[in-house]
Amino acid sequence: MKKIAIISDTHNFFDEQMNKIIKICDEVWHAGDFGYSDQIEFLIHNYTVYGVYGNIDGPKIRKRYPKINKFKCENTKILMTHIGGYPKKYKREIKLEIQSYKPDIYICGHSHILKVMYDKNHNVLHINPGAAGREGFHQVRTMVLLKIDGNKIFDLEVVELGKRQNLSQPIN
Template sequence: MRFVCDGVEVWITHIGGYPGRYNPAVKTDIFKNPPGLFICGHSHILKVIYDDKINCLHINPGASGRSGFHAVRTAIRFVLDKGEIKNLEVIELEDKGKALV
């Protein structure tokens, strides 16, 4: 899914890979028409990487579900403001689903 939110073009997909190892299903399009923010998952591994080859912030928020091989449940919160991505925050979730302080 691609859309624009507060001046940032966002692309969200399940399996997307990451800079240097994009999934073949998105690789051609991401280089031809890069978004400002690329969000994907599947690996359950939290990663935030700026891809300077295409001027795009890549975010994999990890995993917030209770099943899977991940040891810590995570989510990411950020602000889109007039074309800028800022105030990125990693949130670790307890087993009861409450955010850790």
């Protein structure tokens, strides 16, 4: 069994509040727009992070993470990208990936809008964890936690990290 933290759109920001939550997780899945700062460097080097680069990410992140990431956690197939759309409105490239790879979970970011929904047409759990960073129009910083045991996905939880304007101190 693994406990997973799913984040996106950190835009250079990683604070002690996020760190305390991630410390109790086995893996971090980051759906892009990491940004690059000492705080993001801390995240990448201190945790097991599966990720994809986003539209604001520079060469350091793009060298480390792909545009589309396909991997398994236990017996659960994951497909992740930064910009991909939503059920019935997937980008063409992503729709083809979903149809061919047949993931159990599809994760994207970019919109800064938290959304968890089951796509019954493709039999996939769609997760956009919202934005964990402080840049953007979102009002509340969010992340998603879940557990995976074999091919079972359970204990999915939305974590509100506080209002975007009430920022805690960055790590370091």
